[in-house]
Structure formats: C-alpha cells, structure tokens
Amino acid sequence: MAPLRQLLASRAVLAGLVALGCLGLFISTLDNTSRNDLKRVWNNNNYSNNQQNLESPIQWSDAANPARDLGKPLAAYPQRKPLTTQHKIEKAKGYYDRVVRMRRLLLQQYNYGKSFVCPHEIQRVGPLNDGGKWLCGMSLYEEHPRAKCVMYSFGVNYETRFEGEMLDRTDCEIWGYDASVTSMGPEATSSRSHFYPYFIGREDKVDQNGKTWKTLKTLMKENGHDWIDILKVDIEGSEYDTFDAIMDDFGDVLPFSQLQMELHVHESHVSFPTFLKWWERLESKGVYPWWTEINLNPVFSGQRAWASEYCFLNTKGGSKNILIQNFV
Known part of the structure; x- marks a missing residue:
C-alpha cells in the first residue's frame, strides 16, 4: 500500500x-x-x-x-x-x-496556485494556438447523454474553429455573442449556430456607441434555457465585472457545467487584491479550475505574458450537469 x-x-x-x-x-x-x-x-x-x-x-x-x-x-x-x-x-x-x-x-x-481534477477524459478541441480549448468529458457530448446540448460563446471575433469542431463532432447548439463583429467565423455556419451582435455585461443597456449589452440571465431567458453545458468566455478583461454580476444573479448554483475562460491579468485589467477576492468567490460557488494554459501571443510580439486560458468544472447543478453524473 x-x-x-x-x-x-x-x-x-x-x-x-x-x-x-x-x-x-x-x-x-x-x-x-x-x-x-x-x-x-x-x-x-x-x-x-x-x-x-x-x-x-x-x-x-x-x-x-x-x-x-x-x-x-x-x-x-x-x-x-x-x-x-x-x-x-x-x-x-x-x-x-x-x-x-x-x-x-x-x-x-x-503566490501559490492550485487546480481541481476533471473526473472524465480530457480532449483538446479546436486549434493548438489561441482559440482552442481543453474540454472535460468531450465523449459525453458526442454520445448524447443529455436531450439537448447547449453552448454559449462570448467573444468570437471571427475565430470560430473551436465552435466549428463542436458543431462537427456533437449535436450541440451554439449561441455566439460579440458586438465587435457582424457574424460568426466561417467554421460556425450551421443551422445549429445562432449569432447576435451583443456584448455580455453587468446590465442590459445600449451604450453611447450604440452597442447592445445584455446579462447572461437575460439571454438565457430570451433563449428559453435553464442550463448551459459549455460556457466559453473571452471578453478581453471584462470577465471579472461580468462574472461578479453572474454570481449576483444566480446565487449558489451557477447555470453551466463547465467554463472555458481567458483570464486577463494585466494590472490595467485587474489588481491582485480584486483578483484574489474574485477567484475565491468563484470557488465558493463550487466552480473549480482543472486546467490552465498561458496565452503566448503577447510573448511572440515581445511583451510579457498577461493572459491565461482557464478551464473550470462546476460541481453543482444536480441532474442538469452531465459532468457530475455517473454513466456506467
């Protein structure tokens, strides 16, 4: 032993x-x-x-x-x-x-970090560079254990090879949102792909530039969804304020199985005290990181790295969350 x-x-x-x-x-x-x-x-x-x-x-x-x-x-x-x-x-x-x-x-x-453990197999989906994601339990989405697989993607910027591979390999439907572009990229053109030129934020509004902002709670209500299987977020530093609003709106159980999010850690985006408080609040909701990958794009242009891709698993959600079910 x-x-x-x-x-x-x-x-x-x-x-x-x-x-x-x-x-x-x-x-x-x-x-x-x-x-x-x-x-x-x-x-x-x-x-x-x-x-x-x-x-x-x-x-x-x-x-x-x-x-x-x-x-x-x-x-x-x-x-x-x-x-x-x-x-x-x-x-x-x-x-x-x-x-x-x-x-x-x-x-x-x-300045010690930590990680959780995905209880299923791990697969890379999409490109090896910026835009690809590591998914927990990809086979579960391919084998259809849930009647309807729902994926939300915030911040597409025409880079949709991850979304395209998900459409090819699963029956998931994807809702993409990004007010900085006018459509999803060519890989995500499908009857199961829905795009809206909205930003996700803390409140529903139209800003001074005429851009529409909506909360996750509002979007899920408009789409008739009570759960998201995969939530992808790449919103260039707005993730902290946005997720504070999500945690305010949804209380103890956040409405997704897993979260793929790029964290921007430059001081122009967030101070360390704010980051630590935000990180521990997310942990308190039962959402834990199980993978991290530094985004090296800034390094290629001679800058110091300041962004990291993080994969989180939600340990709550009951029967809605396929990642915490036992399939034998």
Missing part, C-alpha cells in the same frame, strides 16, 4: 501545482508596491476561523485515506461501483481543500 499512497500523494501535489501559471503569471506583472499590498490584503481578510487548520502541518502521506475531509468513503455510496464520478469529485474536493490551505500559508511568499 505504501507505493499507492506515494502515487496518490504525488498526484495530489501535481494537481495543486498545475494551476500555478495564472497566479504566478499575475504576480510577475506586479510592481513592488502591488506586491507589498498582498500582505496587507491577506491580513485584512477574515481567515481567523480557519487559523488552526492553516497553522497545522500538511501530512501528504495520508492522502490516500478517504477520512479527514478527503471525501466520502466508498461505503457512503451504496450499490455503486468503486470510483464513481461522484466519488472522484468528493476526493478531488478533499485534495483541493488541502492545497487551498497550503496556498493560504504560502501565498505571501510564493
């Missing part, structure tokens, strides 16, 4: 380190004043209730033990086979929580 414990322990550590990219990337863009702000923000946050956990050492040798908040034991899932999707998610939450405690201990010194 010792080698098994060591293997699981190593996987738990790697799951915590794989998302270092975005938070580490963000810190690399900060000046000394902003870095010093981190300690002040940390001390002002109310973590007193968790102080005992934060100060206790992390014992990775027991990572294979289902006790000690590492997820429910298999006995808690009567008449289920070992390693069901639900059990994998429970275990992943336990590992994730451990790394959160480690992050809180080390954040001031190392």
Whole structure:
C-alpha cells in the first residue's frame, strides 16, 4: 500500500501545482508596491476561523485515506461501483481543500496556485494556438447523454474553429455573442449556430456607441434555457465585472457545467487584491479550475505574458450537469 499512497500523494501535489501559471503569471506583472499590498490584503481578510487548520502541518502521506475531509468513503455510496464520478469529485474536493490551505500559508511568499481534477477524459478541441480549448468529458457530448446540448460563446471575433469542431463532432447548439463583429467565423455556419451582435455585461443597456449589452440571465431567458453545458468566455478583461454580476444573479448554483475562460491579468485589467477576492468567490460557488494554459501571443510580439486560458468544472447543478453524473 505504501507505493499507492506515494502515487496518490504525488498526484495530489501535481494537481495543486498545475494551476500555478495564472497566479504566478499575475504576480510577475506586479510592481513592488502591488506586491507589498498582498500582505496587507491577506491580513485584512477574515481567515481567523480557519487559523488552526492553516497553522497545522500538511501530512501528504495520508492522502490516500478517504477520512479527514478527503471525501466520502466508498461505503457512503451504496450499490455503486468503486470510483464513481461522484466519488472522484468528493476526493478531488478533499485534495483541493488541502492545497487551498497550503496556498493560504504560502501565498505571501510564493503566490501559490492550485487546480481541481476533471473526473472524465480530457480532449483538446479546436486549434493548438489561441482559440482552442481543453474540454472535460468531450465523449459525453458526442454520445448524447443529455436531450439537448447547449453552448454559449462570448467573444468570437471571427475565430470560430473551436465552435466549428463542436458543431462537427456533437449535436450541440451554439449561441455566439460579440458586438465587435457582424457574424460568426466561417467554421460556425450551421443551422445549429445562432449569432447576435451583443456584448455580455453587468446590465442590459445600449451604450453611447450604440452597442447592445445584455446579462447572461437575460439571454438565457430570451433563449428559453435553464442550463448551459459549455460556457466559453473571452471578453478581453471584462470577465471579472461580468462574472461578479453572474454570481449576483444566480446565487449558489451557477447555470453551466463547465467554463472555458481567458483570464486577463494585466494590472490595467485587474489588481491582485480584486483578483484574489474574485477567484475565491468563484470557488465558493463550487466552480473549480482543472486546467490552465498561458496565452503566448503577447510573448511572440515581445511583451510579457498577461493572459491565461482557464478551464473550470462546476460541481453543482444536480441532474442538469452531465459532468457530475455517473454513466456506467
């Protein structure tokens, strides 16, 4: 059993380190004043209730033990086979929580990140460069376990090879939104593809430039949807304000199974204190990152990298969320 414990322990550590990219990337863009702000923000946050956990050492040798908040034991899932999707998610939450405690201990010194674990197979969809996405459980969309697969894409900018491959490989319907262009790209021309020249935002309005903005809640109501299987967001730095509005509008259960979002971490987009508060609010909704990939386009033009593609899994949603169901 010792080698098994060591293997699981190593996987738990790697799951915590794989998302270092975005938070580490963000810190690399900060000046000394902003870095010093981190300690002040940390001390002002109310973590007193968790102080005992934060100060206790992390014992990775027991990572294979289902006790000690590492997820429910298999006995808690009567008449289920070992390693069901639900059990994998429970275990992943336990590992994730451990790394959160480690992050809180080390954040001031190392700006530590973390990651969740997708309980299904992972596939790259779309191009290898900017525009492609990593999806959790792609086979579930191909095999039609849900009567109607719904995908929303915010920020298309004519780059629709990801959307095109999704249309080719699945029966999903796609709703694309971007007020900066007049149509989807050529790959996404289909009877199952719907485009509207709207920006997604905090409120429904028409701005001074005549551009239409709508909230996610309004768009879902107009389309007759109560759930989104895949939500893709690439809105050039507006994601923080927009997602604060989404979290305000939908409460404890956000209406999507997985989220593909490019996070822009340049200081002109968001300060680190704001980013950390926003990140932990998203975690509190049961939405966890399981993959990250730095966007290297700025590097190719001689700039410092300041954007990262993130993949998130929603662990809530009940029967609407196919990613937390068990298919055997």
